Amino acid sequence: MNWDSPILQVTGISKSFNNIPALNSIDLSLNPGEVRALIGQNGAGKSTLIKILNGAYTLDSGSILFDNKQVQYSSPYQAQLDGMSTIFQEVNLLGYRTVAENIMAGREIKRYGLIDWAACNKFADEAVKILGLDIDVTRTLDSFNVAIQQLIAIARSVSFNAKVLIMDEPTASLDEAEKKTLFKVVKDLKTQGVAILYVSHHLEELFEICDSVSVMRDGRMIETSLIKDLTKKDMVAKMLGKRVEDILSDENARPKVCANDEVILHVEKISGSGVLKEVTFELKKGEILGLAGLLGSGRSEVAKRIFGAEQDDSYQGKISINDITIGVNGPKIAIEKGIAFCSEDRKNEGIIPEMSVRENMSLVILDSLSKNGLIDKEKEMALVDSYIKKLGIKVSDMEQPISQLSGGNQQKVLLARWMANNPEVLILDEPTRGIDVGAKSEITDLILSLAEQGLSVLFISSEYEEISASCHKVLVMQEGISRDYLHYDEISENAILDELGKH
Amino acid sequence: MKLNKWMKKSQHPLLRTEAVWVALTLIIVFASLRYDDFLSPYNIESFFSYNSMFILISIGMCFVIMTGGIDLSVGGVVALSSVMVAYVSPYGIVTALIVGALTGLICGLINAVVIIRLRIAPFIATLAMMLASRGVALLVSGKQSVPISWEGSFPEYGMGLMFDLIPWPVVVCLVIAIMAWVLLEKMPFGRAVLAVGEDEEAAKLMGLKVNKTITLVYVISGVLAGLAGVTLAASFGAGQPAEGVGWELIAISAVVVGGTLLTGGLGSITASIAGVVLMGLIFNILNFENGYGSFTISTYWQSVIRGLFLLLVLIIQAEVLKRLRNKKTAQ
Numbered sequence: 001m002n003w004d005s006p007i008l009q010v011t012g013i014s015k016s017f018n019n020i021p022a023l024n025s026i027d028l029s030l031n032p033g034e035v036r037a038l039i040g041q042n043g044a045g046k047s048t049l050i051k052i053l054n055g056a057y058t059l060d061s062g063s064i065l066f067d068n069k070q071v072q073y074s075s076p077y078q079a080q081l082d083g084m085s086t087i088f089q090e091v092n093l094l095g096y097r098t099v100a101e102n103i104m105a106g107r108e109i110k111r112y113g114l115i116d117w118a119a120c121n122k123f124a125d126e127a128v129k130i131l132g133l134d135i136d137v138t139r140t141l142d143s144f145n146v147a148i149q150q151l152i153a154i155a156r157s158v159s160f161n162a163k164v165l166i167m168d169e170p171t172a173s174l175d176e177a178e179k180k181t182l183f184k185v186v187k188d189l190k191t192q193g194v195a196i197l198y199v200s201h202h203l204e205e206l207f208e209i210c211d212s213v214s215v216m217r218d219g220r221m222i223e224t225s226l227i228k229d230l231t232k233k234d235m236v237a238k239m240l241g242k243r244v245e246d247i248l249s250d251e252n253a254r255p256k257v258c259a260n261d262e263v264i265l266h267v268e269k270i271s272g273s274g275v276l277k278e279v280t281f282e283l284k285k286g287e288i289l290g291l292a293g294l295l296g297s298g299r300s301e302v303a304k305r306i307f308g309a310e311q312d313d314s315y316q317g318k319i320s321i322n323d324i325t326i327g328v329n330g331p332k333i334a335i336e337k338g339i340a341f342c343s344e345d346r347k348n349e350g351i352i353p354e355m356s357v358r359e360n361m362s363l364v365i366l367d368s369l370s371k372n373g374l375i376d377k378e379k380e381m382a383l384v385d386s387y388i389k390k391l392g393i394k395v396s397d398m399e400q401p402i403s404q405l406s407g408g409n410q411q412k413v414l415l416a417r418w419m420a421n422n423p424e425v426l427i428l429d430e431p432t433r434g435i436d437v438g439a440k441s442e443i444t445d446l447i448l449s450l451a452e453q454g455l456s457v458l459f460i461s462s463e464y465e466e467i468s469a470s471c472h473k474v475l476v477m478q479e480g481i482s483r484d485y486l487h488y489d490e491i492s493e494n495a496i497l498d499e500l501g502k503h
Numbered sequence: 504m505k506l507n508k509w510m511k512k513s514q515h516p517l518l519r520t521e522a523v524w525v526a527l528t529l530i531i532v533f534a535s536l537r538y539d540d541f542l543s544p545y546n547i548e549s550f551f552s553y554n555s556m557f558i559l560i561s562i563g564m565c566f567v568i569m570t571g572g573i574d575l576s577v578g579g580v581v582a583l584s585s586v587m588v589a590y591v592s593p594y595g596i597v598t599a600l601i602v603g604a605l606t607g608l609i610c611g612l613i614n615a616v617v618i619i620r621l622r623i624a625p626f627i628a629t630l631a632m633m634l635a636s637r638g639v640a641l642l643v644s645g646k647q648s649v650p651i652s653w654e655g656s657f658p659e660y661g662m663g664l665m666f667d668l669i670p671w672p673v674v675v676c677l678v679i680a681i682m683a684w685v686l687l688e689k690m691p692f693g694r695a696v697l698a699v700g701e702d703e704e705a706a707k708l709m710g711l712k713v714n715k716t717i718t719l720v721y722v723i724s725g726v727l728a729g730l731a732g733v734t735l736a737a738s739f740g741a742g743q744p745a746e747g748v749g750w751e752l753i754a755i756s757a758v759v760v761g762g763t764l765l766t767g768g769l770g771s772i773t774a775s776i777a778g779v780v781l782m783g784l785i786f787n788i789l790n791f792e793n794g795y796g797s798f799t800i801s802t803y804w805q806s807v808i809r810g811l812f813l814l815l816v817l818i819i820q821a822e823v824l825k826r827l828r829n830k831k832t833a834q
Contacts (some may be wrong), residue, residue: 075707075710076708077707077708077709077710078710080710081710088708092702092704092705092708092709093705094697094698094701094702094705094706094768095701096515096517096697096701096768096769097515097694097697097698097701101694105694105698105706105709105710105711106691106709106710106711107710108691108694110691113690114685114689114690115689115690115691115694140515
């Protein structure tokens with residue numbers, strides 16, 4: 001690593017939107033072959049910084065020195081052409097097109113004015129081979145899993161002779177095995193001298209691949225240091241601007257066991273939808289039950305089955321709530337019986353992006369808000385207002401479009417949507433995906449307090465740490481089959497993996 | 504083996520073009536067995552002369568739909584173009600083709616500007632153009648059909664045959680079809696069309712020129728509708744301001760029957776053309792039945808039958824897709 005001649009040197013960057021400062025005199029320098037973590041809460045300014053670097057935004061003041069020349073790109077594509085590529089959280093490639101078409105898009109190799117597919121495929125094949133991927137580049141992109149798609153996006157960037165790679169939450173939709181593949185590629189790129197700016201909310205993974213870490217808070221660069229000099233708690237404290245001791249005492253205050261014995265939800269031997277084979281468990285009043293397991297183990301399918309979100313003739317087994325059996329007649333019945341469900345796909349199955357915060361929140365309870373078929377808007381507004389205050393949702397006002405909110409605040413609106421219906425069972429599928437540390441702990445706190453008030457929660461997450469922080473009990477799932485329970489004091493990543501290894 | 508891998512281009516499983524080809528084959532076999540004159544040169548010639556207009560607008564519609572848009576203005580543009588062309592018919596076919604194409608180009612360009620600059624949804628923007636172009640056609644012609652000049656090369660375009668074999672409009676249509684196929688399958692523009700249709704944001708991040716691509720597809724659609732107007736005026740001997748009503752729907756249904764996704768991102772020129780032929784053949788067959796005198800079906804009923812048939816093909820397509828998905832999840 002050459003620490004003396006940085007490939008990227010950012011000095012004094014500031015940026016305001018409508019006179020509200022988003023970035024305040026940011027300095028950052030990145031060396032060839034360095035993997036730098038960039039962390040901070042949502043709203044800390046990470047995204048703004050990235051967008052200024054790759055040309056999506058223009059800067060108000062300051063300078064960017066890249067590869068010894070002053071740059072200011074007009075678009076992310078311009079930046080990519082010049083060797084500064086951004087890998088976005090969501091794969092920004094085309095699922096219908098082949099791998100080769102995706103890698104070559106916008107710069108197809110031509111012969112006599114027509115695309116020379118043979119040459120394009122060959123180029124693309126070499127580009128993926130550099131990352132150690134052995135795939136058929138003439139297959140369509142959507143025939144590969146998200147991790148491979150993510151790697152293909154990296155292959156495209158690297159094939160533009162990338163010198164700096166900005167990765168924005170690249171592991172957000174990857175499972176453990178897929179993450180390993182990605183990390184290997186990151187390490188390879190590092191040895192090839194590519195500098196990487198790695199943005200992530202998953203602090204534990206930073207220790208695995210990053211050399212150094214920069215912390216942002218409220219639009220300022222708080223600190224840059226070597227990662228070996230920090231603990232995870234240090235990072236959280238710096239991001240939140242709190243002391244480490246305060247964070248620890250917060251965590252110890254959490255309740256550990258569910259005191260109640262009354263069973264609310266019985267699930268007996270359910271199967272179907274191609275994934276579920278045999279799942280049996282029960283959920284007590286006020287209990288938070290974690291569902292752990294690898295991607296594809298059937299966790300989400302269990303949730304959708306209970307909620308009736310997917311109807312399939314092949315479904316079998318029995319589900320009862322308060323000893324009343326519920327069928328598979330769609331979510332309406334489930335909602336009436338007091339079940340609530342937040343999907344893992346917040347964007348497509350949760351929020352209605354065109355609607356305001358108010359409209360999003362009241363969707364489930366419109367019937368009870370209506371009189372003679374007309375919505376009682378005053379009642380609606382009072383209700384929405386009370387939840388905004390209760391959950392501390394950050395909005396300019398309740399008519400703000402939900403799409404303008406951060407992930408954490410969107411999730412709170414969705415939680416409010418269900419809480420307004422007074423459910424007995426709340427099913428949460430990856431409720432904190434893509435949400436920053438601060439909002440994450442707020443949502444966890446909220447779930448804990450709801451459980452204390454008697455709400456039963458089924459909590460699905462691929463983050464073991466999160467499960468152990470909030471669940472009373474964990475049910476381990478494997479290949480559509482429910483295995484054993486782990487009780488509070490047994491929950492750990494190793495215990496879950498051990499359980500999976502037993503079968 | 505290796506070479507084979509490079510040359511192969513996989514077709515996306517969501518693009519189902521089989522249904523239209525199978526239906527087309529079956530219907531041709533059925534008709535050629537049942538009607539003696541079905542494969543006669545006269546029937547084939549007149550079938551393609553007439554349907555070359557629908558092939559032209561369907562090719563344009565296919566490009567537009569592949570970007571995720573829609574062009575409802577084609578019927579009106581055909582009518583307007585036929586009127587304009589009738590006025591310049593004394594100057595010969597070359598002038599007529601240029602004027603027809605220009606008329607369509609201007610309409611397409613206006614569509615594009617309204618859609619891109621004013622951010623108005625294609626459905627609404629082209630609906631406005633559909634009304635406007637029809638209105639201009641009626642205004643200019645005084646609600647009357649405009650007779651063409653029977654002197655010179657223009658009428659020859661509607662009546663004559665190249666090499667005493669192929670009607671001229673069919674020749675033009677064939678050339679356009681080949682160009683369209685090359686454009687979609689072999690040129691970067693085709694990739695851009697599909698990319699914009701699947702995910703505009705991703706296309707932008709790949710450095711593709713989104714606005715230019717969208718502009719071009721509406722221009723293509725307009726120009727092809729303009730050329731269809733030339734055919735209309737030449738073969739009917741007059742500019743027809745009231746003709747072309749509902750043609751946009753015929754084009755859309757042909758494109759959809761061909762398997763092109765209405766949401767954009769996947770499509771086929773050849774299958775869209777097959778779709779036109781398929782829809783046209785149903786009319787053709789009903790005409791034969793009427794001619795046989797076995798029963799008489801009014802044009803209204805023909806429309807109903809065609810609608811039912813369209814529904815049938817779409818149901819089959821949806822069924823195939825569903826089976827495919829189930830197979831995939833079962834694996």
